[in-house]
Amino acid sequence: MxxxxxxxxxxxxxxxxxxxxxxxxxxxxxxxxxxxxxxxxxxxxxxxxxxxxxxxxxxxxxxxxxxxxxxxxxxxxxxxxxxxxxxxxxxxxxxxxxxxxxxxxxxxxxxxxxxxxxxxxxxxxxxxxxxxxxxxxxxxxxxxxxxxxxxxxxxxxxxxxxxxxxxxxxxxxxxxxxxxxxxxxxxxxxxxxxxxxxxxxxxxxxxxxxxxQKLQPKDGLIFEINSTQEIYHSEKPTYDSVEEALAFEASAIGYKPEMGKQVGKHQGAHYFTVGQRKGLNVGGTPEALFVIATDVETNTIYTGQGSSHPGLFKKALFVEKSEVHWIRTDMTLKSGETMKVMARIRYRQELQKATLHQFENGMYVAFENPQSAITEGQFVAWYLNDELVGSGVIS
Missing domain, CATH: 3.40.50.620 (HUPs)
Known part of the structure; x- marks a missing residue:
């Protein structure tokens, strides 16, 4: 027994x-x-x-x-x-x-x-x-x-x-x-x-x-970035390697206050997360404001109107080498190898078609369709059919 x-x-x-x-x-x-x-x-x-x-x-x-x-x-x-x-x-x-x-x-x-x-x-x-x-x-x-x-x-x-x-x-x-x-x-x-x-x-x-209890409140500014901002509509650079192209797709946009307009104040950028809608306490916009980026260095929050704002979406994410975890260790990818999977970046999200690209310094997960609110510190998990084979911390 x-x-x-x-x-x-x-x-x-x-x-x-x-x-x-x-x-x-x-x-x-x-x-x-x-x-x-x-x-x-x-x-x-x-x-x-x-x-x-x-x-x-x-x-x-x-x-x-x-x-x-x-x-x-x-x-x-x-x-x-x-x-x-x-x-x-x-x-x-x-x-x-x-x-x-x-x-x-x-x-x-x-x-x-x-x-x-x-x-x-x-x-x-x-x-x-x-x-x-x-x-x-x-x-x-x-x-x-x-x-x-x-x-x-x-x-x-x-x-x-x-x-x-x-x-x-x-x-x-x-x-x-x-x-x-x-x-x-x-x-x-x-x-x-x-x-x-x-x-x-x-x-x-x-x-x-x-x-x-640990992180002291500190006043900062909230900026709204218009979806017509040229940063979203500039030509995509051409790259010599797949890795460079993926790095571009996965990179965060470096927002600056002058790209938008000030719409409010907050108590600390570290209390907010990408994709968050509640708690901003900014009214008067035709569509709800969503957090599209936070900058804890300057204590600034950047927002955009509506759930389809281009600042919310990215087609790829990066997982550092030390954060790549395989449950199925026998399937571990070597540098230069790829694998087609279904992946999710949060609990309850529908599984999404994606490709894993393993390189020396880490792994890129490239999605077939752009994903909303890919959030640093959260986990991406990848599946083959109904088996979860690995995961990693989004960096």
Whole structure:
């Protein structure tokens, strides 16, 4: 009888994951991760950890499985929160959920589970695990969840073969309504519980207030760049190499205040991200303003009107060599090699046709169609059919 430690979060997905494993004959242990102490920045009553840990305990009691809480708040602060502050300070937008899976759930948490004699760690993610053989060795695959509407493979895009080997995703073949139906049938307390939003295990956080703990507000100006600005309509240069052409496509436009007009003020460029519409507090424009660029050096925000503003779109992005990550290490590209894939630059985005171009200093991802709000610090993940084979941090 193999032993599985389930990360019980107090939500319906992990509750049903634990029940299904029990049905499959595993010895199941429930573990709740406490990752946060500071209630001053969470929005009151939205997913406080106390309520979640109580729900997790009730589920464990109902299923008759051992349960304990582990406090990982120190590691969480060091590996996730401090990293987030550092990234925002540089004017990048990190993805804490992807990091939380790589650094906490499938690393710190997994090590605790294995020290308890577990053979596997299981979570309530909507994704599936596959196996294939390459050169006589077992290779593990991360496959998208059967429920297209809930597929969460993107959040696990930074996992390694070692982490996948020890992971189980019991609800990956199910849809959300099926999961809720099982929970209702089993009379689990989490059956009708709303899905938690917000930072992985912290709950709903007021991001500006959260960031203001570390990053001081400072007044700056907001400029609007007209879509008729000549920078969008100048001739494309010709290049001698594919790499140079891709570098041009992936490069950020260097905006200057004189290219546009001042339309407002803000409290800190590091609180804003490309593609953001809310929180600018600038009215009186025919179409909504979107952030098209931020400059944390000069503390300036550049905006454009409407979701089809040319400043939002790019056809390529770059991932530095050290940030290119292959789940399927057997597929790693060598310098000069290319691969046709389907890719996404954010959770829930429809998969997009793209080509990977590996060079000495890193990888370019070139999209068939221009993509809106490619954001530094976020992750791009690439797929072959329904298998997520690799990912990287957008630089």
């Amino acid at each position: 193999k032993r599985v430690v389930v990360g019980l979060s107090g939500g319906v997905d992990s509750s049903v994951a634990a029940y299904l494993l029990q049905q499959q004959g595993y010895e199941v242990i429930g573990l709740f991760m406490k990752n946060w102490h500071d209630d001053s920045v969470t929005i009151s009553n939205e997913c406080p950890w106390l309520e979640d840990s109580n729900d997790a305990l009730l589920v464990a009691e109902k299923l008759g499985i051992p349960f304990q809480t582990v406090d990982l708040s120190e590691q969480y602060k060091e590996k996730i929160v401090d990293y987030m502050f550092a990234e925002y300070e540089k004017g990048r937008t990190p993805n804490p959920d992807v990091l939380c899976n790589r650094e906490i759930k499938f690393d710190v948490f997994m090590k605790i589970a294995l020290s308890l004699g577990a053979d596997y760690v299981a979570t309530g993610h909507y994704c599936r695990k596959g196996e294939t053989e390459v050169d006589g060795k077992t290779v593990y695959q991360l496959l998208s969840g059967s429920d297209n509407n809930k597929d969460q493979s993107y959040f696990l895009c930074q996992l390694s073969q070692q982490q996948l080997e020890k992971s189980l995703f019991p609800i990956g073949e199910l849809t959300k309504p099926e999961v809720r139906a099982i929970a209702a049938e089993m009379e689990l307390v989490t059956a009708d519980k709303k899905d938690s939003q917000g930072l992985c295990f912290i709950g709903k956080v007021r991001l500006p207030e959260f960031l203001q």
